[in-house]
Amino acid sequence: MAVTPLDLPISKEKLDEINAHLRTLNPEDILKWSLDHLPGLHQTTAFGLTGLVAIDMLSKITTTPPPLIFLDTLYHFPETYELIEDVKTKYSVPVHVYKPDGCNDVKEFEQKHGEKLWETDEDTYDFVVKVDPARRAYKELGVKAVITGRRASQGGDRASLQPLEIDSTGLLKLNPLFEWNFHLVEWYIKENNVPRNKLLDQGYRSVGDWHSTVKVAEGQDERAGRWAGKEKSECGLHKDYFTMKAQAKTAMPAFFIPYCGLHILNRIYIYLLYLYKGIMYNVIPSFHGSVALRALHKPPPSRSPKFVVSARLTAESNYASHSIKARYSFQGFLKTVITTQLPPALSLRSFPTLVYRCPPAIVVTIPDFGPGGCNFPPLPVIRSRAIELQVFTHRSFFARPTHIFEDHPDDPSPDNEKFEHLGDAVLGLSVTSLMMQMYPGLRVGPSTKIRALIVGNATLAEISLKYRLPDRLRLHPAQAITLRASTHIQADVLESFMGGLYHEQGLEAVRRWLDPLFKPYATAAYQLVRTQHGLPALPTPTSSPRSSSPPDTAAPAPMTTIGHLALFNQHLQKADRSVEWIYSDFSEGNDADLGVPDEAAVRGTKTTPVWFVRVLVDGEFYGKGRGNTKKAARNEAAKVGLEKMGIFVW
Numbered sequence: 001m002a003v004t005p006l007d008l009p010i011s012k013e014k015l016d017e018i019n020a021h022l023r024t025l026n027p028e029d030i031l032k033w034s035l036d037h038l039p040g041l042h043q044t045t046a047f048g049l050t051g052l053v054a055i056d057m058l059s060k061i062t063t064t065p066p067p068l069i070f071l072d073t074l075y076h077f078p079e080t081y082e083l084i085e086d087v088k089t090k091y092s093v094p095v096h097v098y099k100p101d102g103c104n105d106v107k108e109f110e111q112k113h114g115e116k117l118w119e120t121d122e123d124t125y126d127f128v129v130k131v132d133p134a135r136r137a138y139k140e141l142g143v144k145a146v147i148t149g150r151r152a153s154q155g156g157d158r159a160s161l162q163p164l165e166i167d168s169t170g171l172l173k174l175n176p177l178f179e180w181n182f183h184l185v186e187w188y189i190k191e192n193n194v195p196r197n198k199l200l201d202q203g204y205r206s207v208g209d210w211h212s213t214v215k216v217a218e219g220q221d222e223r224a225g226r227w228a229g230k231e232k233s234e235c236g237l238h239k240d241y242f243t244m245k246a247q248a249k250t251a252m253p254a255f256f257i258p259y260c261g262l263h264i265l266n267r268i269y270i271y272l273l274y275l276y277k278g279i280m281y282n283v284i285p286s287f288h289g290s291v292a293l294r295a296l297h298k299p300p301p302s303r304s305p306k307f308v309v310s311a312r313l314t315a316e317s318n319y320a321s322h323s324i325k326a327r328y329s330f331q332g333f334l335k336t337v338i339t340t341q342l343p344p345a346l347s348l349r350s351f352p353t354l355v356y357r358c359p360p361a362i363v364v365t366i367p368d369f370g371p372g373g374c375n376f377p378p379l380p381v382i383r384s385r386a387i388e389l390q391v392f393t394h395r396s397f398f399a400r401p402t403h404i405f406e407d408h409p410d411d412p413s414p415d416n417e418k419f420e421h422l423g424d425a426v427l428g429l430s431v432t433s434l435m436m437q438m439y440p441g442l443r444v445g446p447s448t449k450i451r452a453l454i455v456g457n458a459t460l461a462e463i464s465l466k467y468r469l470p471d472r473l474r475l476h477p478a479q480a481i482t483l484r485a486s487t488h489i490q491a492d493v494l495e496s497f498m499g500g501l502y503h504e505q506g507l508e509a510v511r512r513w514l515d516p517l518f519k520p521y522a523t524a525a526y527q528l529v530r531t532q533h534g535l536p537a538l539p540t541p542t543s544s545p546r547s548s549s550p551p552d553t554a555a556p557a558p559m560t561t562i563g564h565l566a567l568f569n570q571h572l573q574k575a576d577r578s579v580e581w582i583y584s585d586f587s588e589g590n591d592a593d594l595g596v597p598d599e600a601a602v603r604g605t606k607t608t609p610v611w612f613v614r615v616l617v618d619g620e621f622y623g624k625g626r627g628n629t630k631k632a633a634r635n636e637a638a639k640v641g642l643e644k645m646g647i648f649v650w
């Protein structure tokens with residue numbers, strides 16, 4: 001019988017007709033049908049059991065099975081990579097591997113996107129590791145239809161799965177095993193001797209990235225081990241492409257501006273104003289002397305291709321202490337970075353074009369840690385010399401090989417990896433408990449983001465250095481300099497210390513040390529993530545954060561000096577409106593157009609300046625204000641602006 005491939009696109013009626021037919025067929029026949037009717041057919045697979053069944057069935061139906069597409073997130077288990085090789089050997093089917101754009105390995109990925117992107121920004125992670133590589137694959141390989149390994153019995157979004165679907169990009173998705181349950185799939189694999197992931201013998205049932213896959217208990221749902229404890233149940237590959245794209249903050253890569261001299265300031269605010277084709281960036285301080293910028297919005301079409309960052313670091317009482325200016329030029333990717341510390345006199349006024357049409361500044365507070373760790377809680381003492389020695393012994397010291405399964409009980413050369421492993425868990429537990437104590441109402445999503453900021457390598461390395469832990473490490477002499485300078489090693493020795501302390505003295509001793517240590521970090525990270533969620537920052541305590549009690553999140557956020565301004569900015573940002581602040585400090589005589597009364601009482605003095613500001617929204621006057629700081633003045637003007645917008649706050 002002559003067969004004709006489907007003419008694309010197909011109508012809804014045609015799709016219904018096809019599905020009615022496919023529902024009467026068994027998986028082998030659905031696959032046979034697809035070979036005859038679906039143009040540009042490929043199989044997308046993570047080498048899950050279902051996909052493996054389809055691969056095996058196809059190998060028995062045709063000598064030229066559809067090529068496979070594997071999206072290598074770079075975070076698959078070694079066992080998955082091993083399985084791919086087994087499949088290639090057994091079936092001789094071509095496998096096209098697509099990785100995150102511009103990243104060949106985890107190192108390159110983390111350089112581009114930071115560590116643990118799946119924790120700090122799940123949507124962007126999904127887009128970068130799966131959705132975007134899939135689009136590239138489809139485009140480059142001329143894919144019009146894919147076979148997937150989804151089944152209705154997997155539940156969630158898949159519960160009403162049809163044999164054939166069309167997604168919003170026009171891609172046809174065939175789900176030949178849509179009606180099979182897990183046991184049938186398992187049975188087929190065994191019966192037909194299909195290669196399978198070795199992890200399945202260890203209690204895993206559905207395998208994805210190692211960081212989001214755990215074993216499941218007997219009787220648990222097959223997908224319970226994926227993103228366990230989270231609402232999430234899909235990696236984004238089978239969600240709406242355009243929604244995924246819009247959610248991902250990938251218009252530009254995140255990158256870092258190192259800044260020096262920061263630690264000499266006590267309380268620091270960072271103002272970042274930025275402009276690159278109108279893209280707005282948000283600011284992620286790493287507590288480590290660097291600031292990450294991540295694009296939030298897609299650029300509008302016609303803006304200057306120049307990118308300027310002005311990071312202004314100011315001590316609380318002195319508005320003009322430090323400024324940093326960085327210029328970047330792009331050609332698809334970051335090309336040059338010049339970071340300079342500018343003289344104190346330089347202020348935002350030096351960047352009039354930047355301030356104009358600039359998105360609202362995001363204010364971030366860095367915890368009040370003095371240099372040299374003088375404000376840190378003292379480092380507890382590990383009493384046992386043997387434990388202490390082990391805590392400070394790096395694997396390189398005894399040149400230990402990496403592939404040992406188990407140490408001998410009388411191991412003569414113990415290193416600190418096990419303590420580090422334990423310390424990592426103790427740290428996670430301690431910080432999570434601390435956050436529940438400080439912010440009892442906080443949901444798991446933001447809490448995870450905050451924890452990731454706090455326990456990131458950069459923060460741990462900073463703390464480790466302040467306690468001078470890396471100096472005490474026993475390292476192989478040939479590698480000592482390099483290893484001691486590594487952020488990873490610095491962070492690891494801190495974790496190893498936590499593990500050793502826990503092992504000897506228990507959780508209470510660890511918490512006595514870690515709670516006061518991490519409280520200021522938690523406070524700062526909480527404020528930051530709150531702002532990222534579009535909420536006004538809670539008032540920052542004026543004393544050292546360590547001495548302050550945690551904010552009561554159950555109470556409504558009071559409207560503080562920051563409050564009106566943040567709310568105003570938030571509304572404008574949402575409505576995508578431009579805002580311009582025009583300042584005068586009166587003494588410079590450029591306040592004529594502000595309508596400032598010419599009275600000494602409102603003029604201010606050199607030591608107590610009075611700032612005046614007018615705010616224009618899309619060029620229209622919205623309000624004016626005055627205050628002893630620019631921010632206070634802006635806040636006053638924002639209050640008026642909010643009223644003009646019909647928003648009344650107390």
Ligand SMILES: Nc1ncnc2c1ncn2[C@@H]1O[C@H](COP(=O)(O)OS(=O)(=O)O)[C@@H](OP(=O)(O)O)[C@H]1O
Pocket residue numbers: 044045046047048049050051052069070071072073147148149150206207208233234235236237238
């Ligand atoms: N990394 C990767 N590369 C290519 N194709 C992939 C990938 N991840 C998921 N898929 C496709 O989605 C099917 C279901 O996968 P999962 O059940 O693991 O869920 S999830 O998509 O990861 O949420 C999966 O089915 P299998 O072929 O059984 O793996 C594939 O069709």
